[in-house]
Amino acid sequence: MKRMTVGVTLLLLPLLSAQTVLAFCGFYVAKADTKLFNQASQVVLVRHEDKTVLTMANDFRGDPKEFAIVVPVPTVLERDQIHVGDRAILQHLDAYSAPRLVEYFDPDPCAFKDFKARSELSAPMTLSASEERRAGGLGVTIEARYTVGEYDILILSAKESAGLETWLRDNGYRIPAGASAVLGSYLKQNMRFFVARVNLGDQAKLGFTYLRPLQVAYEWPKFMLPIRLGMVNADVPQELFVYALTRQGRVEKTNYRTVRLPSGMDLPVFVKAEFGPFYQAMFTQAVKREDMRAVFLEYAWDMGWCDPCAANPLSAEELRQLGVFWLGDRGDALGRRGGAQDVFLTRLHVRYDAAHFPEDLVFQETADRTNFQGRYVLRHPWTGSETCEAAEQYRRDLARRQEQEVRTLANLTGWPIAEIRTKAPAVGEQPSATKTWWRQLWGR
Helix, strand or coil, X not given: CCCEECECCCXXXXXXXXXXXXXXXXXXEEECCHHHCCCEEEEEEEEECCEEEEEEECCCCCCHHHCEEEEEECCCCCHHHEEECCHHHHHHHHHHHCCEEEEEECCCCCCCCCCCCCCCECCCCCCCHHHHHHHHHCCEEEEEEEEECCEEEEEEEECCHHHHHHHHHHCCEECCCCHHHHHHHHHHCCCEEEEEEECHHHHHHHCCCCCCCEEEEEECCCCEECCHHHHXXXXXXXXXXXXXXXXXXXXXXXXXXXXXXXXXXXXCHHHHHHHHHHHHHHHHHHHHHCCCCEEEEEEEEECCCCCCCXXXXXXXXXXXXXXXXXXXHHCCCECCCCCECCCEEEEEEEEECCCCCCCCEEEEECCCCCCEECEEEEEECXXXXXXXXXXXXXXXXXXXXXXXXXXXXXXXXXXXXXXXHHHCCCCCCCCCCCCCHHHHHHCC
């Protein structure tokens, strides 16, 4: 049997590149989407009452025959509880909620008076008698076996972790050393294991050259995401992005602190060309300040609108495909920009390892519908040479503002302030205005 790799982390989709978009307030010029991070996972959690739809995206870039994923699930999943999703919708969700950069241009102070600022399902695959006997001898039960789209899927239960680990190894899965203890902890919770690998023949028939997201729907009182299995043999911290879609309000962690990402700061204009490195450095500093023991809120907003919009809100149909099953309850009410009003989006970002996150992530939905977004501002100075009382005051204020922008950037990123000053204009320095020919003629 061909040996296959167990993808014990939930993996990240390749994402679209940033594009310049006109926002409602200011100009949206860049976004910090998930493609900035390696070792990243991307999941969507749709949750209402005890019902959950989990979408698992992956960025596996190797040979598809080497891909597999093992995820603890709370129950034996029936075939129609498993679906293959559309990665374009996750790309849209990421673009919509990503921390973003906006820019403004200062007006002429002499003239400006009032500035305010269903999946493709095949028949169940039959199990051979030898498979059944071997599994039974190890205390492993193959509860169900399906082909869904391009994936072959097993639902496993087991009496003890050593038998499950042996069965997985015997069937070509490269289980990391030390996995037995983690597997055992899930078995004590009476959880099953969702195991998927690529069916190369079906993938070729369907015409896909990438791995599409997998989705599972189930009912369980616990609102949680298992992450410990993915850390067993991880030698570097992992990145996890969670998009929670709920009815009532913002989602937060119950067993770790949820902290708002630093947001709303004015930054030097040169950051426009370095937004990716800025965001990575800023997030790393935030993680250090919290000793890698916090989950960061990057976005919380009613799906019906946004300000500024890095991308349009998701349509009702896109949300249904992600698993938002309640939209029909209120006549499929749509927001003014095409988003569903009855959906609240929370985007969480966590960098984790086994030492700092020994427990799985447990969530709760709150009634807080306060809007929040990771947002950073560039303010381009006015470069005119007009003279008036307001212009003189503007120039004095600009010097203080530029100084504050430099210090803010150094504090957020940990970058040496001397290096920042080599890229930013000298404090208070006005770029020379290009004189028109008549000003040169008369010396104005």
